[in-house]
Amino acid sequence: MIDHFIAKLRARDDLSEVEETALRAAVVQTKQFRADTTVIRSGDELTQSWLLMSGFAARFKDMHNGNRQILELNIPGDFVDLHGFLLKTIDHSVGTLTPCMFAIVPHTALTRISEEMPHLSRLLWLQTVLDAAIHREWVTTLGQRPATGRLAQLFLELHYRLNLVGLAHGDEFDFPLTQSEIAEITGLTPVHVNRTLKALRERNLATARSGKVQILDRTGLELEAGFDPTYLNLTRRPR
Amino acid sequence: MIDHFIAKLRARDDLSEVEETALRAAVVQTKQFRADTTVIRSGDELTQSWLLMSGFAARFKDMHNGNRQILELNIPGDFVDLHGFLLKTIDHSVGTLTPCMFAIVPHTALTRISEEMPHLSRLLWLQTVLDAAIHREWVTTLGQRPATGRLAQLFLELHYRLNLVGLAHGDEFDFPLTQSEIAEITGLTPVHVNRTLKALRERNLATARSGKVQILDRTGLELEAGFDPTYLNLTRRPR
DNA sequence: CGGGGTTTTGACATGGGTCAAGGAACGTGG
């Protein structure tokens, strides 16, 4: 049920039977949402955290001019608001982009883990720190990379992250987002996303069509983005 | 010694005597650096974390073209690499912008806290989560705000953060950064930072001169940035 | 087979980048 999440933890550190059991027991229920639904509204008081089990979701901020900026795309196995456990209220919204299934973990369960299981707590802490690392990479992406680099970065990052939870198939992965949504991630306009995708396609770097992304020339794409996967912390280390 | 940091913790939650003592005992030494020095290099293996006591420092990534993007400006009281405790190696560098004094906290001390003091651990966790919130705001700043908005955002955020540790004086604060460094924060060129500062000055919103920023028209600046301080989580809540 | 949401494309506008040069500020050595 929360197997994708467990897989993410195990990719970085050992997880004992006891810890795994504690995690699975922490989930009290699951909930399904249709596409384009706001699940958590900026400013809500939180008493539980939401773990994405299937589908694509996003954290976003609404701007005064009606635009929204997507802060991070969430994929299965992501805790979309684990930071809400500490913050208690959240400075952004969370919504679905496709139909999504969530597991709900009450903060009381997280508090118990934090009181009684220090190692598991550190692994949860690590998850929020990995999120921050992804945010940092997006600060540099939006601050420094041109349009082609932003899309290349997006595709490469997603490929690595989806791979980790077994959702990439070779050089291809499902990506049922609209070009407008890609624009909200990359800080570009939908029109320019369209042109940039065309450029990537014509240069045989990658295609994004009919809900799938295919990486045609990994080396070329990595060059385009100046991609370095270090920030994804894919290696195992004891915490 | 680490009073700024303690002040930041107390701004959000209670901190017992025992916890305060444990924190103060965790510092094993201090170290002074001159301006423009790289303190932690991207990829270094970390066994200790650095707490900034005085001066301005920055986390940054070097780009392939020689530019660098500053990910977050650090002010006194900031743990510049508390996330390094979990990550063990870090995906960016940390350097000084002005002369800086750091306190050094070994990871062994943090591990002990994490094993024995769950509430204090949560407060440390919270600090990394607050960093992530700042990163998120910068994702939206770089993705959505035009040059004037970026500078307005920077000045307002800094004013709040410096205020929290008692380093703002009314509507003014020390800000001894170069326009090139402001460019590295805001993802602009130094030339355009100069022009944008001029615009803010001429519109009587803010001045940044001779190492000081002065906010002349707070409401106007906030409007320019579409500023909302929620993400700084300035309210007290039990964790 | 009709109609909403997408994707594509073209023509044009503009915010911010680039290049270049002069001026102010400031630390350092004499």
Added chain:
DNA sequence: CCACGTTCCTTGACCCATGTCAAAACCCCG
């Protein structure tokens, strides 16, 4: 305390990546 070099700031002229606006074309899905 001055002279000088170096770094930083400022401004002008020009350019380009991306935004804007608008209209087709496409594509599901009902």
